[in-house]
Amino acid sequence: MIGYLKGIISHIFTNSCFIDVHGVGYRAYAPASTLDGLTVGKEALLYTYMSVREDAIVLYGFATQDEYDLFMLLIGVNGVGPKVALGILSAGTADSFRLAVHKKDIKGLTKMPGIGKKTAERIVLELQDKIGPVAGGDTPADVDKASAPGMSAILAETLTALTSLGYSEQEVLPVAESHLASCMTVEQLLKETLKTLGSGR
Incomplete structure (x- = not known):
């Protein structure tokens, strides 16, 4: 090896x-x-x-060792071979994948190349407790809290606006959350989030 x-x-x-x-x-x-x-x-x-x-x-x-470790976890899931695992890692960042798994975002996972509903369900079931937190130390509980009905109205409206533009929630949520404390309106948060998303593309 x-x-x-x-x-x-x-x-x-x-x-x-x-x-x-x-x-x-x-x-x-x-x-x-x-x-x-x-x-x-x-x-x-x-x-x-x-x-x-x-x-x-x-x-x-x-x-990075982090990408390698995620790849190894993925190919350990039944139905996920090296090519599919590589496609998953190429579809977004390691943290966006972690976020999708923590949120049990089956719909988001099935948008990745080579992933059907059953495979997405297996990924969530088998990796949820293995892949670790997303950047910033968010745990599954933190992610659930952000997605709960009590989530900031500004954040919720911003996510709705961004997903209507074609972004996935797992892609924009961590970015929007990082700007939430410094933004007082939906317009401000939307502007700052789009700026960050644009610089990463």
């Missing part, structure tokens, strides 16, 4: 890259978040998982 690769990035493709380690070029399939952080000609370290099948040996690479 190859634990990690450290070398020069020689090529970057749609869903993979070549990393040159002392003259040997390894192809590593990676999520979009990892590929976005790579630069051709620059050194990088990728945490790797090697998938061995009868017809192929495939390397998957990740920029």
Whole structure:
């Protein structure tokens, strides 16, 4: 098992890259978040998982230990193979995925590539107690509290406006919550949240 690769990035493709380690070029399939952080000609370290099948040996690479750990948890779920797990990690951030699982957002999970309703239900059931908190230390209880009927009216209206624009709730909730304390109106919160979402795209 190859634990990690450290070398020069020689090529970057749609869903993979070549990393040159002392003259040997390894192809590593990676999520979009990892590929976005790579630069051709620059050194990088990728945490790797090697998938061995009868017809192929495939390397998957990740920029952070956190992404690697989530990937390993995902492929441990029945019905989720390495390609599907990679698609899930490429569909959003690690924390947006954690939030969807903590909130039992089956509908949101099924929007990810390769995930049907039954697989989404299995992911929630098997990973809810394993994936840890989202950024900022939010626990499942914190997430439930934010989604409860008593949630700030300003936050609720902002979420409604953003989801009508095509954003998913798990994508915008943590961003909107981070600006809530400094915003007094829906307009202010909407403006600041959109600014942050736009800078991340």
